[in-house]
Amino acid sequence: MTRWHVEAVLIDMDGTLLDTEKVYLEASIAAMNALGYRDGVVELCHAMIGIPGPDNERTLRDHFGDNFPLIEVNRLFAAKTAEILHAGMPLKRGVIDLLDAIEAAGLPKAVVTSSSRSTAAEHLRLAGIDHRFDAVLTRDDVSRAKPHPDLYLLAAERLRTRAPACVAIEDSNPGVAAAHAAGAITLMVPDIVPPTEQSRDKCVAVLPHLDAVREMLGMRLQPVPTSRPRASAHAPPWISFAAATPPRPTLAPPRPRSPCSWHPDAAARPRTSRRAAAASGVPVRLHVRCRPPRKSPAARPRTSSCARRRS
Missing domain, CATH: 1.10.150 (DNA polymerase; domain 1)
Structure with a gap:
């Protein structure tokens, strides 16, 4: 089964999140x-x-x-x-469980709706889920709403990712056209109007409800290494792909400088340059590469030129 590389989830509001x-x-x-x-x-x-x-x-x-x-x-x-x-804002089946699962997976999510900003804010507030999203994109944010891809492209940009790395969940044919045109991984959960053949061709899957969307995400999401905390003790069973980053290799400690047989104090000499010593004004002994000390002339054996030639 092919897994998806997903960095964000974009969800339509009316007919997908809210039963409006x-x-x-x-x-x-x-x-x-x-x-x-x-x-x-x-x-x-x-x-x-x-x-x-x-x-x-x-x-x-x-x-x-x-x-x-x-x-x-x-x-x-x-x-x-x-x-x-007036009796309350109705939610679609599986909304809370889906939002919980997306949050447990550590993925950002946004609302992408054709409603106005004031209507979206009011309806999400009445439904009690306005605080569950990282961004809310409405028709007031773009010059061309659905079925054009502008809303989905802007939503991906707001979440600092690209549309092809997003899963888009829609209920209508215009919404599917917009998500597909943006390049998103499109899932359709039809509400009132059934999907057309064109919409079916543009969707990865047409599912009956959001519980089925959650199950498909559990099978399709590709593990993405992250430093953020992932699943919690109350996470759904499919949230088990928190791949840990590979451990950094342990480096061996540096080898100590062994004392030189010719200069026993070589390890204690500071390593510095002539320029640094001159700039500091402090007399510092410059590091000298260890080499055998030269013998004094008095210690050299005296031989004549004839003896040297014979040798």
Whole structure:
């Protein structure tokens, strides 16, 4: 089985972390039905899942005409959404276990969403997971949101890595297109809209829920040496790849300088240069390479030139 070199995990918010796509779908249909728009509304709302709000507004004007009461629809949509979410922000299955496993693996993680920054901050706070991420990237951070790759490229940059070294988890076809275009390892967990054949081709796997994502990461993650603490006593069983860095070789202690038979005090002489001695102004004996002392002329045997030639 091929292992992945993963340095970060990037996760979509609506429909992947939070079970809000159903809320948005119900609120959108209710808002337009209240104003008398019923024909083709359900299919149109399904097609807008995963698309940023400004793009959806242009879609509605193109479909219904310039006289479409967009302001009133937005007001009714916001009121219906707040009414549904008043009972609490629903999480998707397996969210907490997945976040715990990613943290135990020592991998940074970021939210990559087509929602606005204010909406993302509020919804993550209501869900109680806003403190679990190293970064939150929204449509307000880029000029082109999903399905363009800009959000995923920026998220990888914020986490100080590259998109091909990131796992991207998405629920919608536009999100899959964005993650794939950025070069990320793309996993899809479909929410409402099933994956198209193009999305299946762009994904490494299409999985039923986030528990399956966690299991796949456990089988696919490549051990990455790190000096940071990895798994804890409460880590999931698949977090067992904390590869320790190889021990540094132990160097033998330096050999002591053996005393010279000709200069017994050679080991005690300081090693310095003539320039350093002159700059310090302190008389220092310069290190002299040991060599046999020269004999004095008086100790040399006297021989005549004739005797030397004969020898």
